[in-house]
Amino acid sequence: MKASWVADEEKSKVQMMSGADMLMEALEKEGVEVLFGYPGGAVLPIYDALYKKKIRHILTRHEQGAIHAAQGFARVTGKAGVVIATSGPGATNLVTGIADAMIDSLPLVIFTGQVATTVIGTDAFQEADIVGVTMPITKHNYQVRRVEDLPGIIQEAFHIAQSGRPGPVLVDIPKDISTALGAYAAPKDVSLPGYQPTVMPNLLQVKRLADAIATAKKPVILAGAGVLFAGAEKEILSLAEQHRIPVANTLLGLGSFPSDHPLFLGMAGMHGTYAANIALYECDLLIGIGARFDDRLTGDLNHFAQKAAVAHIDIDPAEIGKNVETLIPIVGCAKHTVSALLRESTSSGDTAEWVYHLSELKSSYPLWYKKDDKTLKPQRLLEIIHEETKGEAIVTTDVGQHQMWTAQYYGFSKPNRWVTSGGLGTMGFGFPAAIGAKIGNPGLPVVAVTGDGGFQMTLQELSVLQELKLPVIIVIVNNQSLGMVRQWQEIFYEERYSQSLIPVQPDFVKLAAAYGIDGAVAGTEEEARQEFARALASNSPFLLDCRVTSDENVYPMIAPGKGIHQMIGVKP
């Protein structure tokens, strides 16, 4: 064994390195295998350093595509998605994706080029104050001012992005910092006195929750995306089964509990199931785990869980008590907290009647739609995709009707297969996210379910599918309208369809053909099944343009401002 001073002496040998090379060194140290990006003037030195390295780089055709792909990658792998873009427009094109990642807690590390430090503040060519712009939509951000600071900053950036409640971290690197030579020193361990996420729960609070469970007659678990980030699916399942507690999911929490489990109530919220919403309305103990009680989930707060003691487990203390008054607050990682809870809670309340009541609701008021023989029902389309993929696929979506139908009818039973833009509700998210998801998890089929509106926002990424021959299946739920906007205009604006109908459309199959991608149109159930099966079997990129019933609405629904129990469109 070497004496420690030998190691110290080795460390102190000064190695001069350019900022761009330090970045590559740091990326390798963090184990980054893939970058999503787009080059430009201010990142030329970085791309030059990348040229000599083995790190894979996915050249998307727009920076927005790069960041959504990184989000898809992060969602399915749990690792930080890494993005590079140039200064000015390159950086500002990332903004939607950064805000999306922030609100949905996705770990990203974003490197933006910046004009040289000598001209920052002079309105130089392609200068934008991206640090200022992204301050409220990043977990943290940096501008590198000294080349020697780079390795430490990058290490901190990855640490912050991936620990605690995950989120995007942006590192802005001026061009002269990338080219400057500096003494490289491998960074020591991260030390951030102002950032110490609480992972282990307070046992007193855990005991309080255990006591509440022991006496509760109508408990319900609301499992959100925090369960998936923590990898706590097994713990939640044990908790639910041990105490016979029914489970509802948030939109982003889908996949954290098996959808075919008898205790599963379905998704709660605006387009959730009747059983899940009534459970949240009537319960006497609500255990929120890694969920943030978003307004689309709770409806009018005056009617949300009013009879319940609310227990809230979250790694972010600021989420606790933010929207819903909380009796039992527990700050901690979902996995550790529920494990501790399983140890503490030995006795269960008598929930038999409650479980029976909810299962009655579940079978009497299931999700439903009117079948007809003429048109392809979008709900049926999603059921077909579930059947053909056996529920194993990674499914991505944008926002809107197709997103809700996917959440309702795909039936997610396994974690980290559901990639959607939940909080921000970004059109054009699903397709590029599918590219990142496929790269992150090449072993699973990946289906990008998108709308005819949203697909046209980021369809330039068809080039990436063509170039990489990535077997992503694009399913366009084509109703020739901006469906959710149209639905709201139908219900709340007396059918004044202002700017929501888009009957003039490109020939999507020909468009795919222009990129050398196979495609088909499906107008009936039979065609949809056949073509989807063909796409799946081909193991190559495919675009399926599904002409679905154009005036179909998403039901059931809680109208905005209404309570969670006031659902419309429940099965009669």
Place this chain on the structure above:
Amino acid sequence: MRRIITATVLNQSGVLNRLTGLLTKRQFNIESITVGHSDDPGISKITIVVQVEDDRKLEQLLKQLHKQIDVLKVKDLTDMALVARELALIKVLTTPDTRSEIKVIIEPFRASIIDVSLENVTIEVTGDNDKVEALIELLRPYGIKEISRTGLTAMPRGTQRTVYNLNQFSII
């Protein structure tokens, strides 16, 4: 309600921007904000006087401030025994007749005249908000030309009285 909150922060560039941006984003109204170095040049102390609707909003504000990576410590001083001071510079119009009158007025406030010209004097006063306000009101009849106030800076007293109605926040 009006709260006096101090935040101990790492002295990174943009940290003030971060905090004020956060307050704006979450719809809090800043009454005043002061920043200065602490005894460690790497660490600054920020005192924020802010209007908050209710306890829940206040709890949210403290947690959101605390969530910032560059924020080391957040303290709500309002209910503590504290010393709070601001400094104001007040330029008052004078004539040879009023000059000595003004001197008498400011004396009990332990304020001092720090600049004199033919038409006006500049008065420096230090104290809590009420004291500064009171002096300004007394000087107003003479004609105030300009006021510059630093905003409040504060710290808890060395000895704290026993607190009876401590606000029960779920977690800070």
